[in-house]
Amino acid sequence: MLMTDFLRSAGFSTRWVRNGLDVEKAVAERMPNMIVLDLMLPGRDGRDICRDLRAYSDVPIIMVTAQVEEVDRLLGLELGADDYICKPFSLLELVARVKTILRRVRADARAESSPLQLNEAALSVTYHGVAVEFTPIEFRLLATLASRPAQIFSRNALMDRLYTDGRIVDDRTIDSHVRKIRRKLEAIAPNEELVQSVYGAGFRLNV
Secondary structure (H helix, E strand, O other): OHHHHHHHHOOOOOOOOOOHHHHHHHHHHOOOOOEEEEOOOOOOOHHHHHHHHHOOOOOOEEEEEOOOOHHHHHHHHHOOOOEEEEOOOOHHHHHHHHHHHHHHHHHHHHHHHOOEEEEOOOOEEEEOOEEEOOOHHHHHHHHHHHHOOOOOEOHHHHHHHHOOOOOOOOOHHHHHHHHHHHHHHHOOOOOOOOEEEEOOOEEEEOO
16 A cells, blocks of 8 residues: 555554454554554444544544545544544655654653653642742743753853843853752752753753
8 A cells, every 4th residue: 555655665664454343453453653544444434443442542543534524624533533634645744744743742751751740831840749839930941941851051041031021130040040940859859950050051951
């Protein structure tokens, strides 16, 4: 099948299941990282398959269909599909969508496994399951570091992120905020150094 061949050429391992009645059996035998599900499979409708899969699995699903009506698209997403692509479509577009969803899933998995959880809407932080109170400026600094774990942020880069109103701030102000953040985090996990100093360069989040 052209689609599976194209995905293989993009570096993905694929398995093609021709009959809708065989999909759940194939999933049970080997849970895939993603399912590209045609709605018009012989044997069983893709909507029913998607609904049943969602009863026990969060595996990402891209629905493929020739039905372009808005109600069909919304129905597919309400059944639990992660994305929806209409025939005819570019195989390059399909590969791009697969990669995008897999990147998001991996990022979500990393976030869930991290001891540090940030909720930007509520400006709330939990560390190893313990709620920690931060000032808005401390939260923004921590969120900036957490946005790119392991990347080093210079003091100037952090000041540009934290003080967008053009005020003049000494670069050692960042050090003061970092010390306060560390004290709060070390009170929960004293043997861990989440916010690391990199001599002559700046700070990074150690995750």
